[in-house]
Amino acid sequence: MTLTLTRCTYAYGLRARPVLDNLDYTLPDGLTVLLGPNGAGKTTLLRLAAGVTQPRHGSVELDGTDSRRKAFRAAVAWMPQQITAMTGLTAREQVAYTGWLKGMSKRDAWDAAARALARVDLTDRAATKTKQLSGGQLRRVGVASALVHNARVLLLDEPTAGMDPQQRRVFRDVLAALTDDVRVLLSTHDIADLAEESQHVTVLHSGHITYTGSTAGFLAHAPADAAPGRVAEAAYTALGTHSARNGPQQQ
Numbered sequence: 103m104t105l106t107l108t109r110c111t112y113a114y115g116l117r118a119r120p121v122l123d124n125l126d127y128t129l130p131d132g133l134t135v136l137l138g139p140n141g142a143g144k145t146t147l148l149r150l151a152a153g154v155t156q157p158r159h160g161s162v163e164l165d166g167t168d169s170r171r172k173a174f175r176a177a178v179a180w181m182p183q184q185i186t187a188m189t190g191l192t193a194r195e196q197v198a199y200t201g202w203l204k205g206m207s208k209r210d211a212w213d214a215a216a217r218a219l220a221r222v223d224l225t226d227r228a229a230t231k232t233k234q235l236s237g238g239q240l241r242r243v244g245v246a247s248a249l250v251h252n253a254r255v256l257l258l259d260e261p262t263a264g265m266d267p268q269q270r271r272v273f274r275d276v277l278a279a280l281t282d283d284v285r286v287l288l289s290t291h292d293i294a295d296l297a298e299e300s301q302h303v304t305v306l307h308s309g310h311i312t313y314t315g316s317t318a319g320f321l322a323h324a325p326a327d328a329a330p331g332r333v334a335e336a337a338y339t340a341l342g343t344h345s346a347r348n349g350p351q352q353q
């Protein structure tokens with residue numbers, strides 16, 4: 103299951119400067135954290151990867167299936183920054199409703215909703231109204247909704263924004279547990295999201311990938327004198343500076 107962006111260019115508006123220009127990217131397996139400062143192009147990359155937006159030039163494919171095709175959209179799930187709690191619906195009803203919208207029968211969606219909620223560790227909240235869930239729990243409902251139709255790739259746009267450290271930890275554990283059969287790409291501009299369970303890191307600066315590879319390889323970019331506990335931050339800073347000077351993609 104390989105998701106690739108090939109020579110993708112995207113600009114907001116006909117005369118605007120491209121946000122992404124001739125970008126090549128292959129999503130690694132497991133859990134990948136997409137790092138980059140505000141405005142780097144993370145959301146744009148995720149929207150292209152999800153097939154929500156089409157590139158002006160280039161292509162996005164999952165094992166050779168173009169992102170315009172129904173089969174691509176069935177296999178690739180996208181979770182936007184804001185998850186809406188639907189008035190009057192329980193967690194299970196909200197997830198089932200999403201499954202039904204995606205073409206499942208009511209019965210299949212209802213059963214799949216229970217399985218999806220179990221995967222995000224929310225079985226005990228299945229009958230709770232989504233309006234009554236915490237922000238972190240509601241994001242997990244968002245993940246369950248994204249997964250309800252058995253997606254193989256999950257793309258999440260800043261899912262941990264506004265979470266406290268404990269909520270972040272729970273959320274990351276939930277994602278890490280999915281990665282046996284789902285590839286996950288999670289965008290953030292918070293280096294604290296880079297935890298042990300993230301197997302890969304991709305760094306985006308001004309629309310250029312300055313690093314994509316293992317977490318260990320990423321950390322190796324920190325200067326030797328980086329303070330203990332600040333190695334990830336130092337590596338991130340080093341790659342940002344590198345980008346401004348050279349802008350190559352490192353594998």
Ligand SMILES: Nc1ncnc2c1ncn2[C@@H]1O[C@H](COP(=O)(O)OP(=O)(O)OP(=O)(O)O)[C@@H](O)[C@H]1O
Binds near residue numbers: 141142146
């Ligand atoms: N709808 C839009 N119309 C015009 N320009 C846009 C639009 N959306 C994004 N942009 C611009 O495209 C660039 C990349 O934006 P994008 O949202 O992809 O970055 P990001 O890395 O996700 O940023 P953030 O971390 O702030 O969410 C920015 O310069 C932004 O101003």
